[in-house]
Structures are given as structure tokens and as C-alpha cells.
Amino acid sequence: MTYFRATTCDEALARLAERNPHDGRHRRIVCGATDCFAEAALVPAAFDWVDISRIEALRRIARDGRTVRIGAAASWEDILATSWLPASLRQAAQGVGSRQIRVQGTLGGNLCHASPVADGMPPLLALDAQVELASARGGRRLPLLAFVTGPRDIALHPDELLVAIEFALPRDDxxxxxxxxxxxxxxxxxxxxxxxxxxxxxxxxxxxxxxxxxxxxxxxxxxxxxxxxxxxxxxxxxxxxxxxxxxxxxxxxxxxxxxxxxxxxxxxxxxxxxxxxxxxxxxxxxxxxxxxxxx
Missing domain, CATH: 3.30.390.50 (CO dehydrogenase flavoprotein, C-terminal domain)
Structure with a gap:
């Protein structure tokens, strides 16, 4: 097992691009780690861990006009505290576990875990959200429904990182x-x-x-x-x-x-x-x- 804590997106993407096909291990991204604790069969030694929890750029919640951009590492507590976000997303955040889980758990982790009961999925799908993915090869965007394709199944390449979720802020009416x-x-x-x-x-x-x-x-x-x-x-x-x-x-x-x-x-x-x-x-x-x- 190896553990690498990135402080910038470029560091994380470079690490994800360094794949050794002979070591038998896979890269695994970790941030809040709340889903990792729930996986009883998880064998930590089978992975090379890339920790993105210290990348401040991934924690930002911002809007440009009516376009909302939520960094993948934004916590549920951050979402709950952002009063201008749609009510549905803040209501979903409020129901995510205890406050300790909301402080630690992230929106990006919730989507990447791809549980059928993930609280983030329904409100974001109703808002026609898209995801932004990045790799050392470049970036791409996908509709959220095309990103989460089944239980524990996402359209994320081994060298890619989910960096943000975007959607249009609902109209005033x-x-x-x-x-x-x-x-x-x-x-x-x-x-x-x-x-x-x-x-x-x-x-x-x-x-x-x-x-x-x-x-x-x-x-x-x-x-x-x-x-x-x-x-x-x-x-x-x-x-x-x-x-x-x-x-x-x-x-x-x-x-x-x-x-x-x-x-x-x-x-x-x-x-x-x-x-x-x-x-x-x-x-x-x-x-x-x-x-x-x-x-």
C-alpha cells in the first residue's frame, strides 16, 4: 500500500497518471473516507491511495450568474451552510448522517460511491446537473446520469478525477x-x-x-x-x-x-x-x- 496526499489538482492528476501495470494495485481516490469505513471487505493494501482532501480548489462553492459550481470535495456541511443553494440540495445535505459525517463526507464522494440511495443524486438530477472530469490528458463533461451508470459503477477512467458538479440555479419563480x-x-x-x-x-x-x-x-x-x-x-x-x-x-x-x-x-x-x-x-x-x- 502507498498513500499520497496531494495539495493541488495537478499533483493528484500526475499521480493518477503514474500507473504501474506490474504492481497489481489500483489507484483509489480518498477524501472524506466515510464510504471507505463502510466497506467491510476493503483491503487497504490492494490500493495506492491518492488523498485529495487538502486540495482547496476542490472545496469551493461558487456561482457565476446563474451557473453554480460545487467542487467535488465540498462537504455536506458546506452545502448546508450555503443559503443560496437550491432548497432540495440543502435538504439532502441536512439528512446525510450525523454532523460528524456531514463535516467529513463530500458531495463528490457521494456521487462516486454510486449507491442507489445516494442522497445527492435525486436533487442534482432534477437540476440537470453535469460533472466535470479531469486527467493529465485533458478534461471532459458528462451529464450526471451518464456518469453514474449503475450501483457502484461510474464512468470515471482510472486516471481521471471528478473535480466539480455544475448546474443552473433555479429561476426565482x-x-x-x-x-x-x-x-x-x-x-x-x-x-x-x-x-x-x-x-x-x-x-x-x-x-x-x-x-x-x-x-x-x-x-x-x-x-x-x-x-x-x-x-x-x-x-x-x-x-x-x-x-x-x-x-x-x-x-x-x-x-x-x-x-x-x-x-x-x-x-x-x-x-x-x-x-x-x-x-x-x-x-x-x-x-x-x-x-x-x-x-
Missing amino acids: ARTAFIKCTNRDGSALAVVSAAVHVRVGDNSRIAEIAVVVGGASPVARRMHAIEAALMGRPIDALAAIVGSVESVASAPLPELAPIDDGRGTAAHRTALVRVAIARALTSCLEESHHGASFV
């Missing part, structure tokens, strides 16, 4: 919300989660909508059938909108493939999908009705 359904109060992994991004037009009807569900498929998925059913609905008929969600979500949804595991059955997850979406949507539309700010 838009609202966002994130709901996580767990099996107990307090810190817990999601059984399912849902994020909603809604914009209401001047006619008090839904003009734009994105609905994303996590935990009920190998990766978080956009719910296109529900979005189509809600587009154009008047928000003063909130009960009818929620009823429409429950009706559509109870039908077969090709985007989802819920599983049975220790946290819940497939049937239980399917039922919770309706609950999570309805709660997130209700939060957004009630704020729109009262003219509250989306943050």
Missing part, C-alpha cells in the same frame, strides 16, 4: 424540494427518496417540472410519466395534483425496478414512491401559492 423516506427517525439510509423541481407560470399552472426518485432502481431516475401527467395543471387544485401523482405512481412505471432487501420490499418501496413525490410536490406548490422564495 421556481421551487425545489427533497424528501427522504427512512425506517427510523434520525440518521438513516433512505428506503426511497424523491426530488422535485417545479416552475409555476404566470397563469398559476405548472410550466416546468422534473421529478426524480432514488432507491427504487439501480440509479436514481426521472419520472417522465408523472411529469407529463402534471404539466399544465393549475396549482390551486393541489389536492387533485396529489391525487394524480398517486394515480400515476400506482401504475407500472418503466423507470423503476425496486428490489427486496433488508430495508424494504419492492412493494413497500413502490408505495413510498407515491408518498415521497406527493410530499415534495406539495412543499413546492404550497410555497409557490404563498410566494415564498425557493431557497
